Amino acid sequence: MTLRRDRTSITPMGSRRIEPTEFRNVLGHLPTGVVVLAGTTTRGPVGMAANSITSVSLDPPLIAVCAARTSSTWPLIQREQRFCVSVLASHHEQVSRKFARSGTDRFAGVRWHHRATGPALDDAIAWLDCELVAEHDAGDHTIAVARVVDLASAQDGRALVFFRGQYGRFVPADLDQPRRENA
Template structure:
């Protein structure tokens, strides 16, 4: 599979943008929270991420962004395959655990093995992925991965990150009315 990068604009900004202001403004966009995990040197390794998105339906591709300072991303990259566990609303402590360095991130966590690596038992969805491309982008790496297999739970709500806080998705009354009339 061949992915190409094209420069479509000059990367110069119209003004100096403070990184904390940038983070604050983009924090107004809610994101899901996931754990990326693989087995490296016979042990499970993983990291939390909220910068993940669908890229393509055919072929099925996702993108995830990892900071250049991440000590876990190189381990995931070296294995070329990883499992994405979509965290449930009650997984805030797990997200925080997988965000800390220098700890046993899988300590006390219930998980099972999928073809591409460890999957959290009570996540609401799982994606088995294979890395197909990486692109340097500022202080992060954009990794594109092909989805090899996937599964989801029958119910549950996703953990959401919004304006620096965790929460959960709650449908609007309009959404509820549509479901009830269907």
């Protein structure tokens, strides 16, 4: 079998219509981290939950985040061209749900502090200060590429993860198994 390099001329062989629900369910088998993207506007802080985030480049340090085109929050963050990513800790399930809901004050009752690029959740496990460098249309989402201009992390804590439609926490494999002495 020969790999075709000309991506513009590829036609799906034997393709079928993949329903969005099926696509979400199958990709739900890939655990993802959960973050809050937050920026500061003239009206105050704005933020949204996301789990479509990934490292893109080490040099320069770049990340990509994907925001639904239907998001009313992403355009507010995008307009400022800067945002802070707070990597949520395992106890942040309710915070994630709150930042995923529309029509509510997402910051009410949530402890946060200012960083150079926007609000950061106080007890997150990591923070990335980002400046938007590019956006790309991608179906029903926008892929935003951002340069990381500063970052920090907590010394301890477990990450909140999303897997098969449920929240959980990451436990390293060596902590999941009983320790054997002198193994």
